[in-house]
Amino acid sequence: FSSSSSSSSSPLPPRTTTATPPMADRGPAGGASGTSVQGAAEQDSAAGLVPSPETRRETPVPASAVREAKSTSVGVASTVESTIVSETSTKALGTSVKLKETKDGTETPNKEGTKTEKYSGSKEGKSGNSESSIDELSRFISGLSLDGSSSSIESETGFSWDPKCLKHRANYDHFEKPERVTGMLKELKESGLYSRVKVVKGRLASNAELCSEDGGYGPHTREHVKIVDASKDHKYGPPKRSERDPDDETLYNDCYYLDNDYDTYVNGHSSDAARAAVGCVLSLEEQILTGEIRNGFAAVRPPGHHAGCHRHSGFSLYNNVAIAAKHALNKYPEICKKILIVDWDVHHGDGTQEVFLEDPNILFISIHRHERGKFYPGTGKAKEVGKGKGEGYTVNVPLRTAGLGDLHYARVFNEIVIPIAKSFKPDLVLVSAGFDCALGDPIGGMEVTPKGFGQFTRMLMSSAIQSEGRVLIMLEGGYNVRSVAKSAASCIRALLGDRPGKVEKDEEASKASKARKTHIETMFEETIRTVLHVQSKYWPVKCQVRRSGRNRK
Numbered sequence: 001f002s003s004s005s006s007s008s009s010s011p012l013p014p015r016t017t018t019a020t021p022p023m024a025d026r027g028p029a030g031g032a033s034g035t036s037v038q039g040a041a042e043q044d045s046a047a048g049l050v051p052s053p054e055t056r057r058e059t060p061v062p063a064s065a066v067r068e069a070k071s072t073s074v075g076v077a078s079t080v081e082s083t084i085v086s087e088t089s090t091k092a093l094g095t096s097v098k099l100k101e102t103k104d105g106t107e108t109p110n111k112e113g114t115k116t117e118k119y120s121g122s123k124e125g126k127s128g129n130s131e132s133s134i135d136e137l138s139r140f141i142s143g144l145s146l147d148g149s150s151s152s153i154e155s156e157t158g159f160s161w162d163p164k165c166l167k168h169r170a171n172y173d174h175f176e177k178p179e180r181v182t183g184m185l186k187e188l189k190e191s192g193l194y195s196r197v198k199v200v201k202g203r204l205a206s207n208a209e210l211c212s213e214d215g216g217y218g219p220h221t222r223e224h225v226k227i228v229d230a231s232k233d234h235k236y237g238p239p240k241r242s243e244r245d246p247d248d249e250t251l252y253n254d255c256y257y258l259d260n261d262y263d264t265y266v267n268g269h270s271s272d273a274a275r276a277a278v279g280c281v282l283s284l285e286e287q288i289l290t291g292e293i294r295n296g297f298a299a300v301r302p303p304g305h306h307a308g309c310h311r312h313s314g315f316s317l318y319n320n321v322a323i324a325a326k327h328a329l330n331k332y333p334e335i336c337k338k339i340l341i342v343d344w345d346v347h348h349g350d351g352t353q354e355v356f357l358e359d360p361n362i363l364f365i366s367i368h369r370h371e372r373g374k375f376y377p378g379t380g381k382a383k384e385v386g387k388g389k390g391e392g393y394t395v396n397v398p399l400r401t402a403g404l405g406d407l408h409y410a411r412v413f414n415e416i417v418i419p420i421a422k423s424f425k426p427d428l429v430l431v432s433a434g435f436d437c438a439l440g441d442p443i444g445g446m447e448v449t450p451k452g453f454g455q456f457t458r459m460l461m462s463s464a465i466q467s468e469g470r471v472l473i474m475l476e477g478g479y480n481v482r483s484v485a486k487s488a489a490s491c492i493r494a495l496l497g498d499r500p501g502k503v504e505k506d507e508e509a510s511k512a513s514k515a516r517k518t519h520i521e522t523m524f525e526e527t528i529r530t531v532l533h534v535q536s537k538y539w540p541v542k543c544q545v546r547r548s549g550r551n552r553k
Contacts, residue, residue, distance in 0.1 A: 075345030345434020370398030402445030435478030454500025
């Protein structure tokens with residue numbers, strides 16, 4: 001498709017009647033924090049998983065302030081090692097951005113950072129843009145192989161990432177940032193996991209793989225693809241640093257927001273980043289379906305599960321998991337006839353549900369925080385079960401409260417996900433792995449630990465599901481860099497065959513007040529009972545009501 005600067009698609013209406021800054025409404029309605037249960041934030045901070053309120057910026061930078069902040073960013077060459085740094089971010093380099101109120105009442109970034117934790121786990125940090133820190137991180141990234149030379153060729157577990165995905169970034173400390181991936185890479189390298197997986201090189205997805213028109217089989221419309229491609233024309237920032245080197249591109253320092261979606265930003269590299277994210281997923285999927293590897297993990301961004309057929313939304317440009325499902329069904333029809341998609345991101349995968357609402361070949365199961373529609377995006381009620389031939393092939397588990405942990409999610413898997421998956425008998429399992437339901441996430445408010453994610457992965461690999469172990473996990477949300485890194489590593493260990501350990505009662509959660517625990521358990525029981533009641537019409541599941549001790553006879 002030819003690129004166009006037009007943005008005349010049909011986006012979702014803005015979630016508020018007035019323009020709101022990005023990320024202002026990712027939690028409950030009204031711009032409230034994602035953690036609504038009293039005391040949860042204090043527990044996370046005490047556990048060392050999140051920065052203190054003094055170091056965590058609660059209010060995002062308005063778009064006008066972003067434009068004014070252009071001079072505080074630094075252009076970087078487009079080599080692998082130079083795609084991940086800028087003066088206005090971030091925790092990976094031990095810096096963060098403060099807001100400073102100006103005379104006219106607007107807020108602009110303050111170049112003086114505050115102390116926050118580094119990837120190494122240290123709680124000491126430097127303000128500003130340390131040359132030594134940049135050099136150290138650059139050397140680390142450039143030392144990672146993309147062609148498998150430093151990985152295990154014999155491994156049955158694939159891993160894919162692409163440095164192009166790191167160039168998609170805002171020029172301030174946005175939640176969806178490259179450090180979500182670089183932190184994971186550092187964890188895998190330091191833990192030795194990077195040498196145990198087979199690194200699979202990605203590619204840029206083609207128009208046919210993205211688009212459902214003009215002979216393609218992807219889920220998106222032509223107009224949607226053109227709007228994303230048009231971001232290449234918005235090349236903000238200073239000229240090339242070296243006119244003598246034609247390959248020395250700048251990292252475009254300015255970003256803008258698509259249509260009325262004040263969550264989803266793009267810069268001059270976003271189109272290639274989104275295509276590279278899809279390409280990594282498809283490269284892994286192809287090797288899984290041809291038997292070269294058994295399973296895989298795609299460390300990609302931007303995320304995708306909010307992107308619908310004709311719209312971008314919630315940080316998502318292209319729907320990675322939906323494209324992967326379409327690709328498998330169309331390119332490998334003899335091997336792959338039925339696909340299970342499990343989405344454990346704390347936000348409902350509304351885009352994925354939209355794509356497969358009437359498709360009986362795709363079973364979509366989403367476990368998400370809902371709170372009766374008050375939590376973003378507000379969709380995903382238990383009664384949303386699909387339409388037409390696809391009725392019964394959408395399973396929503398809308399959690400009514402925050403504060404749920406490993407044992408709660410394990411019960412959802414044991415009583416809902418696994419029994420339905422066994423009955424469906426998929427040929428391939430795709431996982432939208434959002435780690436914003438992890439303990440310590442600044443948005444999700446849930447308390448799932450890395451051990452829990454590893455256990456869920458192992459359950460999806462079970463022979464009872466009869467998918468021959470074909471499991472492909474791809475990164476969605478997750479905005480605490482440390483939590484994402486640890487959780488992803490646990491999933492990869494499970495893919496490699498390591499036992500993650502038994503999910504046990506969380507000690508921190510057990511310290512919560514009796515009133516809070518009672519509220520959480522009551523809301524959770526209501527969710528389980530409702531979902532089982534709805535799905536019993538389509539699947540062999542049993543509604544087992546558990547009563548609290550004081551009500552038992």
